[in-house]
Amino acid sequence: MGRHKQPQIRDRILDACVDHALANGLPDRLEPFAAAAGTSPRMLIYHFGSRDALLRETLGRARRRQRDFVGKLLCPQPDEPYLTTLRRAWLVMTGPGGRPYLSMFGKLREDAQQQLWPGFRREATTDWLQPLEDGMRSIGRPELATLVLAVVRGLIMDLEATGDAPRVDQAFDDFLASLAPVATEGSRVVLAESGADSPSGPGRDRA
Template sequence: MGRHKQPEIRDRILDACVDHALAHGLPDRLEPFAVASRTSTRMLIYHFGTRDALLRETLRRARRRQRDFFGELVSPRPDEPYLSTLRRAWRVMTGPDGRPYLSMFGKLREDAEQQLWPGFRGEATTDWLRPLEDGMRSIGRPELGTLVLAVVRGLIMDIEATGDVSRADQAFDDFLAVLAPAAVRAGPRIPGQDAGREVDTAAGPGDEGQARSAW
């Protein structure tokens, strides 16, 4: 009788493959994944069947991590004005912690055939809409979630194309300043805080010099 596959070993291998892919990109061969997961290419095939099957599972688990991470960033917080939440989320998503996800899935979006994940472009366009709508609902404007999503995605693509991080950061701050009056009208103001300060409560522009890829 053959050996029974052990789900916990498979899960550990997959997590190691995701860590490697986020740090270095998806490999063309299985050997880098074998080294990263401290196993052999034979065992990778044993647990996942084919190279493409392993790559697909790696992408999907990485996307799940990204959804959890970015979803938490854009979720409204009871002790923080939502525009401040958005500003902080932008800095983190396009900074060192978020950049590996943007790079990985930016390349997948550029894949014309999308053989590893058919339909990814459509999913990637809408899967952040619900959290942003929930956040904008906290200031009484859930319908603006689509606008926020479009601005974020557009500015990230701008950074990817030009590498001009500071200009994109300033544009996002300008966008939040435009939204500020709607946020003030939506609910009670915090004593001592005006619309401008609501936008400015988060950390200032970062100094990241590397281009950041598509959301």
């Protein structure tokens, strides 16, 4: 009688593989994953079937982590101007906590064949759109979420290609400055609809 696979062990192994891939990139062989998970290549095949199947599951779980991570950053916060939320989100997304995800999925996006994740570029294009729409709705302009997302993605590509963080950060600040009048006007609309007496525009956190 064969052994029964234990889901909790499989889950622990997969988390270890995701941690390793985020820190070091996707390996060409199973041995680095096996060492990271404290197991053997044979057991990886036992639990996941093949190297490519393990790589696909690793990418899928890493992407879910990134969606949760970024989604929380982009969600509107009570009593905080949304442009301030966006600036903090940008700094965290492109900082030490977010860069491993950008590196992993930037390489996947550049893969012309997309063998491990067919259609990834199309699927990943709008997966941050909903929290951005919610945030921009808080200043009365949800239709600008696509523009904000396009700017974020474009500047991330610039940062990954050049590593010039000061220039790219300044470009993002300049973009937020261009949104400030829109946000102020949107706040007036929202406040008027809610019956508030006086508007107040969003400030920018330069810290």
